[in-house]
Structure formats: C-alpha cells, structure tokens
Amino acid sequence: MRRPFLLLSILIAFFAIILTYYKPDILQILTTYTGTTILTLTTHLTSLITNPNITTPSHMNTAKTTMSRTLHHAKITPHLSSTRGHSDHGWLNTYHSFSFANWYHPSYTSFGSLRVLNEDRVKPQSGFPTHPHRDFEIFSYILSGELTHRDSMLTKGAEGDNVSPDQFYRMKRGDIQFTTGGTGIAHSEFNEHRRDTVHFLQIWALPWKRGLKPRYHTRHFSEEDKRKGFVTILSPLKGGVDATAEQEAKAEAVVEGTIPIHADFLMGAGIITGGGKFEWIVGGRGNVTEQNKRKVFVHLPMTKGGKASIRLDGRDDAVLKEGDGAFIEGVNKGDKLLVESVGEVEAEVVVLDTA
Known part of the structure; x- marks a missing residue:
C-alpha cells in the first residue's frame, strides 16, 4: 500500500x-x-x-498570442481581398466584398443588413450616369479625390440644406453622401476632375421597411477626429421602424452628430497610427434595436500602397492587409472590439455594425 x-x-x-x-x-x-x-x-x-x-x-x-483576446465569445472570419469580386472597366476599377453586378459568390451575399461594399476607383472625366435606386440606404465615403453627386431631388431643390435648384454636391476626402432610395430616386456620381482619380467606398444597407420617403444627407467628418478614435458616422433614426412623420422630418439619429439611417446599423471610421490601438464599442453609444448577437464587418481600404495592416481582438489569425475585411459574429452591445495598427504606416479603418 x-x-x-x-x-x-x-x-x-x-x-x-x-x-x-x-x-x-x-x-x-x-x-x-x-x-x-x-x-x-x-x-x-x-x-x-x-x-x-x-x-x-x-x-x-x-x-x-491568443491570451490577449477580449472577445472570447466572438467568431472572427477574415474575408481576404483576393476573395473579393473584381472588375476593371478602364474608367472604373472596382472590388466587391459582396455579390454585385455580374459577380456572385454564395458565401458573400449579405451580412445582417449590409448588402453591398464596393471599393471603387473612377478615372477623371468619367463616372456613373443617372440611374435609379429604390428601397436601399446608399452611401459613398470618399477616401481621396473628388466625386460630384447629382440626383432627382437635388435638381428640384427639395432637400432644403441651403441648396438651390440645379446645384450639386462635390465631395472630397472625409465627406459622406447618404441617400434613402425609398419609393425611388435617380442620381449620378461623376469624377469631374481633369487629372485625379477618385477613390471611395460605396455601401448599401437594407432598410427596416420598404416604401420610405426618399431623402439624402451630405456631411464631412474631420480627419483630426478620426485620429483620436473611431468616429461614428451613421446610426439608426430615432424612433426606429415605428418612427413618426415628425421624427422622420427631424431626421435625428440615436448618436448625436451622425447621419440617420433607416436600419439597425452603424458606421464608424478611424485612422490609427502605426502601433496604435482603437476600440469600437459594439452597438454604439446610442439605442439599437438588437442588443445581442450583433454582427460587425471591418474593412481596411487600399489607401497606403499595401503598407497598412491591422489586427483584430489581439488574434494573430485575424490580421488584415489592405483590401481585406473580416466578419465578426456573436458579439453584443457594449462589447469592445480592439483594432491595432500593425503595419508600416497608419491604417484607415471602416467599421460596419449591424443586427
């Protein structure tokens, strides 16, 4: 014994x-x-x-290396740039993170209410002629160059943002143009510059209901603020899916200073210096419809000649290079997503947060 x-x-x-x-x-x-x-x-x-x-x-x-994770319950799946759809039409060089036009991939059709994320470069003196949209929330985020926007409401002077008939919006870096397609709107987007190519993201989201009144907003978000931390650009309209006519007219978002969107959806952007770290608060700082099991898509645009890179949630299997994105699932409102710049240069990061 x-x-x-x-x-x-x-x-x-x-x-x-x-x-x-x-x-x-x-x-x-x-x-x-x-x-x-x-x-x-x-x-x-x-x-x-x-x-x-x-x-x-x-x-x-x-x-x-995974000991630094904070979102143990989250699933992060990279969407590499090489797996995006790509078309070069000469005047337009475009990459599709989700199925679009003639490119279809069954794994990339939508993510929550996010339906389209195109990274476009349009050469000088060319662009998208007038075309219709209906029942989508559509926004363009300018990374460099100039993009001129005209639409069927603007030419009628219907918006009331000190815009007279037959005017247009010429957007530059840091500007975002947002359109509620609703019952129907026609618009054009052209690069009217003589020499410079325009580089921008075109994003579409599904609204929480069809038949909305068309509307648009154009706003600038400063580079200085985006260097301090993630800046929230879009957030849900106050009142949500049951918003009153008065709330629609006021067009106030749940996060002050942001553009209201008819969806449980937020957009943020930040410019992170090399070695720097930003935190994105899932669900934002305002009220969202869905508190749990939210979805976040992170995109690193191709702005630094391939020298920028980021790491998500301290995970070595979630390092993104330029053009890459990542699907983040199983997160809840209030969760903190850590984004680190681990490349040679600063990284401009876009976050799309949806139910």
Whole structure:
C-alpha cells in the first residue's frame, strides 16, 4: 500500500516544481493537451526540467498570442481581398466584398443588413450616369479625390440644406453622401476632375421597411477626429421602424452628430497610427434595436500602397492587409472590439455594425 502513496507523492512534487519554475509553459500545455496525449505531456515536462531553453512548439506559441483576446465569445472570419469580386472597366476599377453586378459568390451575399461594399476607383472625366435606386440606404465615403453627386431631388431643390435648384454636391476626402432610395430616386456620381482619380467606398444597407420617403444627407467628418478614435458616422433614426412623420422630418439619429439611417446599423471610421490601438464599442453609444448577437464587418481600404495592416481582438489569425475585411459574429452591445495598427504606416479603418 505504501508504494502507490509514494508514487503519488513523487508525482505531486514533480508538478509542484513545474508550476513553480515553468508556470507560463505548463498553463499553455495544459490548455493544449488532453487525455490521449498524456505521455507526450510527460515527455515534454521532463524536457523542460532537463533543458530550460527548450523551444516551445509553434502551436503553443499560438496559444500564447491568443491570451490577449477580449472577445472570447466572438467568431472572427477574415474575408481576404483576393476573395473579393473584381472588375476593371478602364474608367472604373472596382472590388466587391459582396455579390454585385455580374459577380456572385454564395458565401458573400449579405451580412445582417449590409448588402453591398464596393471599393471603387473612377478615372477623371468619367463616372456613373443617372440611374435609379429604390428601397436601399446608399452611401459613398470618399477616401481621396473628388466625386460630384447629382440626383432627382437635388435638381428640384427639395432637400432644403441651403441648396438651390440645379446645384450639386462635390465631395472630397472625409465627406459622406447618404441617400434613402425609398419609393425611388435617380442620381449620378461623376469624377469631374481633369487629372485625379477618385477613390471611395460605396455601401448599401437594407432598410427596416420598404416604401420610405426618399431623402439624402451630405456631411464631412474631420480627419483630426478620426485620429483620436473611431468616429461614428451613421446610426439608426430615432424612433426606429415605428418612427413618426415628425421624427422622420427631424431626421435625428440615436448618436448625436451622425447621419440617420433607416436600419439597425452603424458606421464608424478611424485612422490609427502605426502601433496604435482603437476600440469600437459594439452597438454604439446610442439605442439599437438588437442588443445581442450583433454582427460587425471591418474593412481596411487600399489607401497606403499595401503598407497598412491591422489586427483584430489581439488574434494573430485575424490580421488584415489592405483590401481585406473580416466578419465578426456573436458579439453584443457594449462589447469592445480592439483594432491595432500593425503595419508600416497608419491604417484607415471602416467599421460596419449591424443586427
């Protein structure tokens, strides 16, 4: 009877030594190995004692890097730039994160209310002639160059934002033009500059109901603010899906200073210096319809010649290069998504947060 107790005492002492002198390694090993690999575990522990400088296996290094995760419940799936749809029409060079026009991919049709995310470059003196839209929330976010917007409401002087008939909006970097297609609207977007290409994101979201009154907003969001942290650009209309006519007329968003959208949807943007870290608060700082199981899509536009890169939630398997995006699922309102700039230069990041 004494022999089993002696062996047990030796085993306990053995693990006590390991925990005392090799605590980080033992924790990694215990979270990596189970049951059928106990013999391998014992062999590795013995090696740690006889050779303290032993190299930790690569898959254990992975365990070490994931210790910085904060969103343990979140699923993050990168959407690489190489998996986007791409068309070069000469005047237009466009990449599609979701199925669009002649490009279709069954895995990339929508994400929550997010339906379209195109990264477009339009050459000088060319663009999209007048075309109709209906029952979509459509917005263009300018990264560089100029984009001139005209639509069927603007030419009638119907908006009332100090715009007279036959005027237009010429948007530059940091501007966003937002349109509620509703019952129907026609617009054009042209690069009327003589020399410079315009680079912008075109994004579509599904509204919470059809048949809305068409409307548009144009606003500038400063680069200075976006260097301090994520700036919320769009947030849901106050009143939500049951908004009154008065609330529609006031066009106030749940997050002050943002453009109202007819969807449980937020857009944010930030410019993160090399080595810097920003946090995106899931669901924003205002009321959203869906508190739990939200979805966030992060996109890193191609603005720095391939030198920008970001890491999400401290995960080495969630590092994005320019043109890449990522699907983040299973997050809840109030969760904090950490975005780190890990490239050679600053990174301009766009976040799309939806139910």
